[in-house]
Amino acid sequence: MQTIPFKKYQGTGNDFVMIDNRTDFFPKNNVQLVAAMCDRKKGIGADGLLLLENDVEHDFRMVYYNADGKESTMCGNGGRCIVAFAKELGVIQHECRFIAIDGLHQAEIFPDGRISLQMTDVNHIKSMLNGVFLDTGSPHHVEWITDVEAMNVFEQGKKIRNHDCYAPGGTNVNFVETLADGEYLVRTFERGVEDETLSCGTGATAVAIAAHHLGKTQSEKIKIKVMGGTLEVYFQYDGTGYKNVYLTGPAEKSFEGNYQVKSCS
Numbered sequence: 569m570q571t572i573p574f575k576k577y578q579g580t581g582n583d584f585v586m587i588d589n590r591t592d593f594f595p596k597n598n599v600q601l602v603a604a605m606c607d608r609k610k611g612i613g614a615d616g617l618l619l620l621e622n623d624v625e626h627d628f629r630m631v632y633y634n635a636d637g638k639e640s641t642m643c644g645n646g647g648r649c650i651v652a653f654a655k656e657l658g659v660i661q662h663e664c665r666f667i668a669i670d671g672l673h674q675a676e677i678f679p680d681g682r683i684s685l686q687m688t689d690v691n692h693i694k695s696m697l698n699g700v701f702l703d704t705g706s707p708h709h710v711e712w713i714t715d716v717e718a719m720n721v722f723e724q725g726k727k728i729r730n731h732d733c734y735a736p737g738g739t740n741v742n743f744v745e746t747l748a749d750g751e752y753l754v755r756t757f758e759r760g761v762e763d764e765t766l767s768c769g770t771g772a773t774a775v776a777i778a779a780h781h782l783g784k785t786q787s788e789k790i791k792i793k794v795m796g797g798t799l800e801v802y803f804q805y806d807g808t809g810y811k812n813v814y815l816t817g818p819a820e821k822s823f824e825g826n827y828q829v830k831s832c833s
């Protein structure tokens with residue numbers, strides 16, 4: 569029986585299986601295998617799985633899969649976790665440049681262990697349903713409500729995620745409450761996990777930019793409280809779009825092991 573060595577990381581409660589695929593051993597199109605590894609009852613359990621691969625021009629390449637086993641768009645918390653993983657593997661020291669599905673990312677590991685990751689620029693924000701839609705590397709619906717803690721995020725998030733106006737790709741859904749100027753509480757329903765997660769990095773980034781775009785704050789430094797901790801988002805608004813966008817927060821290893829591949833995977 570084949571085994572796959574893995575490490576498990578989490579960033580503000582968004583958890584990931586990390587695999588060193590620099591030897592290109594991982595069967596990248598095996599959706600059932602990735603979903604089985606992410607299964608919380610029968611597998612390792614995770615919101616997603618990431619491969620760290622060699623890249624000729626950059627420090628490494630990141631490949632991201634959701635818990636459903638399908639390769640997806642950018643993952644902000646996964647991006648921060650893979651930087652910590654790359655440091656553990658000795659691929660990088662404190663700064664790096666890596667390539668992901670949405671392009672080049674720069675990142676820095678701060679002395680306190682937090683990781684700051686540059687996210688894609690955002691130039692388009694649309695009004696949709698009762699909120700706004702923007703793409704921060706992954707698609708996000710952002711909606712302000714009065715009581716985030718009381719919200720049925722699973723039920724309401726699922727409805728918006730599958731709404732006709734977001735077909736065929738669907739969207740991630742963020743419900744937001746203002747706590748103070750430049751400080752927001754967020755709960756996210758994630759596409760591909762098809763459930764609420766404790767944190768979503770591209771979602772936190774989307775909320776920060778949406779808050780500025782909607783005139784809820786003039787600040788370009790935003791604090792985002794999520795169910796699994798706190799993230800910070802920095803950006804520069806140049807009058808037309810959002811540039812130099814950075815997502816900062818913790819990323820930590822929780823355990824490592826060997827996954828036993830089942831014959832049906």
Ligand SMILES: N[C@@H](CCC[C@H](N)C(=O)O)C(=O)O
Binds near residue numbers: 582769
């Ligand atoms: N957890 C992620 C978002 C991952 C991508 C998302 N589920 C999608 O498929 O759109 C994050 O931290 O950004």
